[in-house]
Amino acid sequence: MSGRVSGAILLTGAAHGIGRATALALASRGYALGLIDRDAEALAGVVGEIGEREGALSFRVSDVTDLDAMREAVLGVESAVGPTGTLVACAGIGSLTLLPDLDPAALRAMLDVNVVGVANAIAAVLPGMIARGGGHVVGISSVAGVRGMPWMASYSASKAALTTYLEGLRPALKRRGVSVTTVYPGFVRTAMTEGTPFRRPVPMLEPEQAAAQLVRAIERRPRDLAFPMSAALGMGLLRRLPNRVYDRMMDRAGPRALTVDF
Numbered sequence: 251m252s253g254r255v256s257g258a259i260l261l262t263g264a265a266h267g268i269g270r271a272t273a274l275a276l277a278s279r280g281y282a283l284g285l286i287d288r289d290a291e292a293l294a295g296v297v298g299e300i301g302e303r304e305g306a307l308s309f310r311v312s313d314v315t316d317l318d319a320m321r322e323a324v325l326g327v328e329s330a331v332g333p334t335g336t337l338v339a340c341a342g343i344g345s346l347t348l349l350p351d352l353d354p355a356a357l358r359a360m361l362d363v364n365v366v367g368v369a370n371a372i373a374a375v376l377p378g379m380i381a382r383g384g385g386h387v388v389g390i391s392s393v394a395g396v397r398g399m400p401w402m403a404s405y406s407a408s409k410a411a412l413t414t415y416l417e418g419l420r421p422a423l424k425r426r427g428v429s430v431t432t433v434y435p436g437f438v439r440t441a442m443t444e445g446t447p448f449r450r451p452v453p454m455l456e457p458e459q460a461a462a463q464l465v466r467a468i469e470r471r472p473r474d475l476a477f478p479m480s481a482a483l484g485m486g487l488l489r490r491l492p493n494r495v496y497d498r499m500m501d502r503a504g505p506r507a508l509t510v511d512f
């Protein structure tokens with residue numbers, strides 16, 4: 251445990267992938283945990299894996315897109331494990347954006363979960379954090395949100411929106427003692443990435459490696475954390491590339507990335 255983490259850690263998207271691995275990593279470090287996910291069966295499985303932890307583990311099934319349900323879930327979890335000191339908003343969805351049958355409903359769903367869902371989770375814990383004079387919000391953006399990625403335009407847009415949303419909130423939260431960390435993972439091997447029809451094998455972190463980075467973010471409270479190093483460097487480069495150069499790269503490399511047309 252780190253001295254910088256006070257109170258319980260509330261984690262959304264805890265049933266699968268990075269969230270599940272982070273829940274297990276945090277439990278092994280002795281933190282009090284509140285776990286939220288919409289997948290009841292898988293969430294119960296994670297709780298079973300962690301095992302009995304009197305007063306230090308609670309879970310609720312909730313959809314992050316439903317603010318009332320999130321408020322109720324947070325109340326329920328906090329009554330068992332105590333006030334939330336850290337929120338890790340990990341619940342997210344992602345799918346490819348393929349042409350010619352553009353699917354605006356998929357874009358709406360990604361904005362709803364990846365942006366509004368994070369806002370709902372923050373809104374649910376924020377009054378308590380402000381009343382107690384502090385807290386920490388960790389939002390999971392993505393390297394894919396730095397520039398528009400040709401085969402995942404909707405996902406890129408949702409993560410770009412999340413990044414700027416968290417950045418915009420940061421000063422007002424800081425004045426109230428709440429710090430914000432934005433996390434930018436590169437590819438991680440989870441259900442979200444597993445089915446992607448990449449033409450060539452793409453190096454991916456295991457969820458446990460991503461979880462170790464999230465634990466670092468929770469304990470050290472950096473403003474931003476990008477990982478792995480190659481993704482962090484790539485992100486810096488992508489940000490600096492002139493638009494014309496970026497467009498040319500994507501015109502050429504983009505269509506060769508997948509085995510399906512987009």
Ligand SMILES: NC(=O)c1ccc[n+]([C@@H]2O[C@H](COP(=O)([O-])OP(=O)(O)OC[C@H]3O[C@@H](n4cnc5c(N)ncnc54)[C@H](OP(=O)(O)O)[C@@H]3O)[C@@H](O)[C@H]2O)c1
Binds near residue numbers: 266268286342
């Ligand atoms: N994997 C990567 O390469 C990668 C890279 C960068 C960023 N990220 C981000 O990291 C986070 C975790 O992704 P992951 O790869 O671990 O994905 P994952 O394995 O699909 O896990 C996401 C979890 O969030 C849950 N969830 C989705 N929508 C929800 C909702 N409306 N309410 C409550 N829970 C919901 C999912 O439940 P269901 O199973 O029911 O959908 C699932 O348990 C996401 O924000 C993702 O965008 C992932």
